[in-house]
Amino acid sequence: MLTYNIHHVAIAVENLDDAIAGFKSRYNVTPISRETVHDQGVTEAMIPIGGSYVQLLEPLSQESPVGRFLSQNGEGMHHIAFAVHDIESALAHLKETGARLIDETPRVGGGGHRIAFVHPNDLAGTLMELVEVEHD
Numbered sequence: 737m738l739t740y741n742i743h744h745v746a747i748a749v750e751n752l753d754d755a756i757a758g759f760k761s762r763y764n765v766t767p768i769s770r771e772t773v774h775d776q777g778v779t780e781a782m783i784p785i786g787g788s789y790v791q792l793l794e795p796l797s798q799e800s801p802v803g804r805f806l807s808q809n810g811e812g813m814h815h816i817a818f819a820v821h822d823i824e825s826a827l828a829h830l831k832e833t834g835a836r837l838i839d840e841t842p843r844v845g846g847g848g849h850r851i852a853f854v855h856p857n858d859l860a861g862t863l864m865e866l867v868e869v870e871h872d
């Protein structure tokens with residue numbers, strides 16, 4: 737099996753503090769980390785729920801990918817991330833099957849994880865992310 741878990745579901749938000757307060761108020765969940773990832777132009781907060789996370793994304797600028805997503809779509813689900821043990825073989829498999837990759841090679845994402853994105857036009861109109869996780 738290529739993926740063994742949903743690592744996170746990411747939601748683009750206008751204001752991270754407001755979104756965190758809303759999730760705390762409605763669902764009584766709180767982030768365990770908050771980090772600015774300059775490579776992706778976002779500040780992200782990771783809220784653990786079961787074995788996965790909700791990842792809240794606030795763009796650093798309107799010109800960033802998440803900033804453009806918000807101007808076009810408003811707040812909402814941005815991508816789904818699958819946990820993989822070996823991101824190179826996962827990417828090799830995706831290439832073999834003709835996937836449209838945004839990242840041909842892994843880059844470093846939040847939490848220091850190696851990640852790669854697959855284009856939303858590749859499958860089901862949804863931006864997919866692979867996150868390499870060594871330990872469950």
Ligand code: CO
Binds near residue numbers: 744
């Ligand atoms: Co993500």
